[in-house]
Amino acid sequence: MPESDFSEKLKKTGVDILKCMQCGVCSGSCPSGRHMSLNIRKIIKKAYSNDRNILTDKDLWMCTTCYTCQERCPRGIKIVDGVYKIRNVAVREGTMLSEHRKVSHLLLETGHAVPINEETKQKREQLGLNPLPETVSKHPEALDDVKIILKSCKFDELVSSKKE
Ligand code: SF4
Numbered sequence: 001m002p003e004s005d006f007s008e009k010l011k012k013t014g015v016d017i018l019k020c021m022q023c024g025v026c027s028g029s030c031p032s033g034r035h036m037s038l039n040i041r042k043i044i045k046k047a048y049s050n051d052r053n054i055l056t057d058k059d060l061w062m063c064t065t066c067y068t069c070q071e072r073c074p075r076g077i078k079i080v081d082g083v084y085k086i087r088n089v090a091v092r093e094g095t096m097l098s099e100h101r102k103v104s105h106l107l108l109e110t111g112h113a114v115p116i117n118e119e120t121k122q123k124r125e126q127l128g129l130n131p132l133p134e135t136v137s138k139h140p141e142a143l144d145d146v147k148i149i150l151k152s153c154k155f156d157e158l159v160s161s162k163k164e
């Protein structure tokens, strides 16, 4: 089956977007959609229409995966699970947003998608926490292990694609 046959591909993993009746409950409930162009109903429509443009649609990456739409969908469609799966296809085809690629490279280089900064350390101390969390920040010797894990699942190859 071609990677772009989204509706069939998603159905096999328990995400039946063909049940969508385009009611708009998902997009009307979406907190991100109130502040940006994301319209999750249109993303679902593109997916069940097997529209390959979905792979380069920036809105695919604007979902914060809060699950509000999925909880409210009257047809019980696992919308966010579908978003994740379509993103997986997009990444494999090299159409990841440059911002996400940068974050992925930070993870490869530092062990953190968002490395800790001085401001966060101070806030942690004010809360009575150790300024460094129990991660690579506090245990830099673990970075090699993180890199081995990321390499073993070929994460480095996935995010190094030149295509945008
Ligand atoms: S809430 Fe569910 S049925 Fe309604 S448009 Fe969104 S995905 Fe389709």
Ligand code: SF4
Pocket (backbone or CB within 6 Å): 026, 029, 030, 031, 032, 033, 040, 062, 063, 064, 065, 066, 067, 068, 069, 070, 079, 080
């Ligand atoms: S999971 Fe994504 S699409 Fe759904 S409501 Fe939250 S931000 Fe919107």
